[in-house]
Amino acid sequence: MRTGIGIDVHPFAEGRKLVIGGVEIPSAKGLDGHSDADVLLHAVSDALLGAAALGDIGLHFPNTSQEFKDIDSMILLKHVKKLLDKEGFRIVNIDAMLLLEAPKIASYINEMRKNIARCLGLELNAVSVKATTNEKLGYIGREEGAAAHAVCLIQVKP
Known part of the structure; x- marks a missing residue:
């Protein structure tokens, strides 16, 4: 087990869609980044790559490459899954936490879980997504950006 x-x-920016967990959420601002800036899927991807000792998303999907400009992060997560499969790993579970002050996203969490589970070939009960505010503290509390943390457990396929 690993x-x-x-x-x-990611910082918030005007004129961008807010996409978290593969779900487009109505908002006046979206997250800014080279790809679609899906902070949740990026954290999940990094957790999986790290568990398999395969580097991070910056190594596999550099923000200097036009190939990944505005790309849907679900495509990146699917590629991460293929890398783990190639190395002989099976994903056991994922637990993720979103940190953002606004907008409120509780009503979108189950759809995010379903997207991640479907993308990675997992049962829904193997994917947890939670959200919290930063109690008005720091850049998150000032609604300047959002963050996500994710942990995962993987194992070598028998």
Whole structure:
């Protein structure tokens, strides 16, 4: 068994869609980044890559490459799954935490879980997504950005 941890942060920006966990959420601002800036999927991807000792998303999907400009992060997560499969790993579970002050996303969490589970070929009960505010503290509390943390457990396929 191996564990991995992933953390991602993106600033909010005008004129961008807010996509978290593969779900487009109505908002005046979206997260800014080279890809679609899906902070949750980036943290999950980094956790999985780290558990398998395969580097991080910056190594596999550099923000200097036009190939990944505005790419849907579900595509990146699918590629991460293929890398783990190739190395002989099976994903056991994922637990993720979103940190953002607004908008409120509780009503979207189950859809996020379903997207991640479907993308990775997992049962829904193997994917946990939670959210919290930063109690108005720091860049998250000032609604300047959002962050996500994820941990995972993987094992070598028998």
